Amino acid sequence: MPKLISLGGHSFKLIGDPHIGRVFKTGVPLARLGDREKMVQDQLASELLSNDNTPIIIMGDLFDKYSIPDFLVLWLSEVLNEASTFKRIYILRGNHCVSREANKRGSFDVLERLCPDVGFVNTYQLINLPEHAGSLILFGYDAFKSAKELAEEIPDNLNYLAAFGHWDVTAHGEDTHNLIPTAVLAAKGIKTAYTGHIHKPQQLKMQGVEVIVVGSLQPYAHGEELPDETLYQTHGKEETEEILEENDNYFVDVNLRVLIPSGESWTADVPNCLSFQVKVLANNPDDADLSDLEVGYEEFSTTNIVNKNLAGVSSGLVELVHQRLEHYRNLEN
Numbered sequence: 001m002p003k004l005i006s007l008g009g010h011s012f013k014l015i016g017d018p019h020i021g022r023v024f025k026t027g028v029p030l031a032r033l034g035d036r037e038k039m040v041q042d043q044l045a046s047e048l049l050s051n052d053n054t055p056i057i058i059m060g061d062l063f064d065k066y067s068i069p070d071f072l073v074l075w076l077s078e079v080l081n082e083a084s085t086f087k088r089i090y091i092l093r094g095n096h097c098v099s100r101e102a103n104k105r106g107s108f109d110v111l112e113r114l115c116p117d118v119g120f121v122n123t124y125q126l127i128n129l130p131e132h133a134g135s136l137i138l139f140g141y142d143a144f145k146s147a148k149e150l151a152e153e154i155p156d157n158l159n160y161l162a163a164f165g166h167w168d169v170t171a172h173g174e175d176t177h178n179l180i181p182t183a184v185l186a187a188k189g190i191k192t193a194y195t196g197h198i199h200k201p202q203q204l205k206m207q208g209v210e211v212i213v214v215g216s217l218q219p220y221a222h223g224e225e226l227p228d229e230t231l232y233q234t235h236g237k238e239e240t241e242e243i244l245e246e247n248d249n250y251f252v253d254v255n256l257r258v259l260i261p262s263g264e265s266w267t268a269d270v271p272n273c274l275s276f277q278v279k280v281l282a283n284n285p286d287d288a289d290l291s292d293l294e295v296g297y298e299e300f301s302t303t304n305i306v307n308k309n310l311a312g313v314s315s316g317l318v319e320l321v322h323q324r325l326e327h328y329r330n331l332e333n
Contacts (some may be wrong), residue, residue: 003201003214004054005194007161008055008133012165013054017216018044018074021068021107024220027255027275036255036274040218041075047217048083053085059196059214059313060094060141062245066106073107077114090119090127093140093194094166094254095178097249099174100143129161137190139165146177151184169198169211182207199224222257222277231255231274237264244271249312 005015024036048056062076083089097108112120119125121140128135135158139150145171167180178197184194186208194212200223201215219225225232234257235243243250251273258266259279266278 001215002217003212007136008129010129010133011054013047013056014059014194014212014214015044015056016059016216017199019061019064019096019216019220019252020044021072022064022220024275027277029270029276030272032274034052045079048079048089053087056089057138057164058082058091059164059194060092061096061109061196062091062094063097063107065096066099066104066108071221072123073114074241077111080115080118084115084117085124088119090121090138092104092138092164092196094141095141095143095304098141098143098205099178102144107155114233124154126154126158133307134159134161136161137163139163139167141166141178146181147179148176148181148184148219149333150179151188154188156188158189160188160190164194166197167193167195169195169202169204169206169213180206180209180211182209182211201226222255233257234259234279237261237266240271241268244268248272 001277003016004140005012005014018040020318022037022040025033028036036198073091073187080089084099093108097106099106112118121138123140123145126135126136137154142150143183147165151163163185165180166178168178169178169180180195181204182193190209192210192212194214196214196216198213199216200213202213204213212260215226216224219229219232222232222234231253232255233251237258237260240256240258249272251271254270254273255275256273257279259275259281260266262280262282264280270276
C-alpha cells in the first residue's frame with residue numbers, strides 16, 4: 001500500500017512496485033481473467049489522480065517487463081499527464097523496466113517521452129526542498145553501474161533528509177550490484193533510506209542508516225500479503241468447505257490457496273475467486289508451518305536465479321545468459 005511521509009515539513013506519497021503489464025494466469029478461472037490486472041491499474045490510477053497536490057514518488061518497477069503492450073503505455077501516459085497538471089510525480093527506474101542491452105529502448109523510455117512533465121529517474125536526481133528545508137536524493141536502477149557506484153557520484157556536504165531507491169537489502173550470493181549502499185549513504189550524511197523492489201514492507205537498520213522498505217502497491221503472490229490484508233488468503237480444506245457452505249461467494253475478491261492433507265484431494269467445484277490453488281501437505285494443514293510457503297515474487301525472478309546459480313562464473317558469461325533470457329522473453333511479447 002502507498003506510504004505517506006513527511007520530510008522537512010513537506011509531504012510525499014510513496015508508491016511501491018506497481019508492475020503494470022504483469023499478467024496473472026496461475027489458477028485464474030476463465031471467467032476472471034483480467035480482473036487482477038484491472039485491480040492493479042485501477043488502484044494506481046486512483047492514487048495518481050487523488051484530489052490533492054501531494055508529490056508522488058513511484059519506487060521502481062512501474063512496469064513488469066522491459067516491454068509491455070502499447071495500449072498500457074498509452075493509458076498510463078494519459079493518467080500521468082493528467083495527474084502532473086496538479087502534482088509533481090517522480091518515477092524511479094526499476095530492474096524490471098530496463099534492458100541489459102545498452103542500445104535497446106523499451107516501454108519505460110517511450111513513456112518518458114510521452115510525459116514531459118513527469119520526473120523519470122534513470123540514474124539519480126537531486127531535489128532541493130523550498131526554504132532551504134533540505135535535499136532528497138532519488139536513485140534509479142542502472143544495469144551497468146552498481147548502486148554503490150551511483151551513490152558515490154552524488155554531491156558531498158548537502159543536508160540530505162533521505163535517499164530513495166530500488167534496492168536489495170540482502171545480497172544474492174556474490175551479486176551486490178543492486179545492494180543498498182548504506183556505507184556510502186552514511187558517509188554522505190544520509191540517515192534514512194526508502195526502497196522499493198521488495199514487495200513486503202519492513203524496516204531495518206544497516207550501517208547506521210534507517211532503511212524503510214515501502215512494499216508493493218498490492219501483494220502479487222501468496223506470502224506477500226500483510227496480516228490485515230485479505231486479497232491473498234490461505235485456509236485448510238475443512239475450513240474452506242465450511243466457509244463456502246455458508247456463502248459460496250465469500251472468496252469472490254480473494255486469491256485463494258487451500259492446504260490439503262496428503263492423500264486427499266479437492267473434488268468440489270472451483271470457488272468463485274480471483275485465483276485458486278491447492279497445496280498438498282504431508283501434515284495436517286492446521287498444524288502446518290506456512291512460513292515455508294511464503295515466497296516473495298522477486299525471489300522467482302530469472303535475474304536472481306541466474307545470479308545465484310552462476311555465482312563464481314565469469315561476469316561476461318553471466319551477462320550473456322541474461323541477454324539470451326531477455327531475448328526469449330521479448331519474443332513472447
